[in-house]
Amino acid sequence: MTYDFKQFIDRENTRAAKFVFREKLFGRSDVLPLWVADMDFSSVPELQEALIERAKHNIYGYTMYDDEILNAVTNWLKERHDYDVDSELLSFSPGVIPSLHALVQIFTEENDQIVIQPPVYPPFFSVVKAHNRELVENPLINENGHYKMDFDHLEETFKNGAKAFILCSPHNPVGRVWTKGELQTLADLCVKYDVYLFSDEIHADIIFNGHKHLAVATLNEQIAEKTFTLMAPSKTFNIAGLQASYVISPNKELKEKVDQQLMRQGFSMLNTFAYTALEAVYKHGADWLDALIEQLEENKQLIDQKLEESNAPITSVQTEGTYLVWLDFSKTGLDHDEIKRKLNDEAKVGLNDGKSFGEQGEQFMRINIASPPSTIEEGIDRIIKAFE
Structure with missing residues (x-):
């Protein structure tokens, strides 16, 4: 079976936390949310079938x-x-x-x-x-x-x-x-x-x-x-x-x-x-997971390539697992609050605040790459444009 991890799935109006809390966390509701650690991918097909079958019992x-x-x-x-x-x-x-x-x-x-x-x-x-x-x-x-x-x-x-x-x-x-x-x-x-x-x-x-x-x-x-x-x-x-x-x-x-x-x-x-x-x-999820990892590796390579080809003084750390990438903004010359402001108000991309992971996260941000490559490309392009 083949799995489509490139299809965009609209999660607006589904009570998804990454959308519901945008204004509270980032001060505006129009940011591209690449923060909370869930995926924008449809899960294992057999899972949906199992849940529907169980729901038919209706108790x-x-x-x-x-x-x-x-x-x-x-x-x-x-x-x-x-x-x-x-x-x-x-x-x-x-x-x-x-x-x-x-x-x-x-x-x-x-x-x-x-x-x-x-x-x-x-x-x-x-x-x-x-x-x-x-x-x-x-x-x-x-x-x-x-x-x-x-x-x-x-x-x-x-x-x-x-x-x-x-x-x-x-x-x-x-x-x-x-x-x-x-x-x-x-x-x-x-x-x-x-x-x-x-x-x-x-x-x-x-x-x-x-x-x-x-x-x-x-x-x-x-x-x-x-x-x-x-x-x-x-x-x-x-x-x-x-x-x-x-x-x-x-x-x-x-x-x-x-x-x-x-x-x-x-x-x-x-x-x-x-x-x-x-x-x-x-x-039933082993093959689905193998395909997912391939897409995540492709997304990470996309981010690395975009950053390397740009003039933005941003790097991503070496990622060996998870779908969470640690972005280093320390060479921007900006303090942490200014980095957050540019991300929120200029790039309009919602990332996890690095300082929430401890003081060692100052001038870092976490980006979630578990989205279709078109979404990841849009997000990193916005970030690069704001910091070039």
């Missing part, structure tokens, strides 16, 4: 998962990532962030130190602070557009008593797909200093050519005992609005604690369509 009562759903998840992880997961260690949740809140509450105490690596997904900051934990930053090092971990500094934070570390793998927004060597060094430190590892791997399926995602829990038994892996089909298949994710716990005893906390938060089950969607995309 939407409390719904539970069964072995078919569990097998769909574990088979996907085994085939796509060589990650052999015991289905009895899966806990379902409407999202990775609710799951992170649960893990922080279960496995750390008030005033405990939790380490994150900015610039990073903004909810990582709030998931620590909301529960009166001490946020400790281990900033990534930017070497000419390629980011790496600062392991010497990370070890110092662990020596100082950190109880948990939140990993973003692949990394949002800098697009790194961490290598086995990098993950092994991180894992060894977590084991050495007895630090829990909460690994957000929601973008694990969207990996560019020449790179491979490795679930950190697969490295060895020692790190597996300390790692909670958070995954979802939501980014992969553009079903974030259906709210389906899961946590993979190290063992049944810790899994029971996760389930109890999720129940306290009111997340003891998913909605009816979430289960249907999760099963459908994992069973």
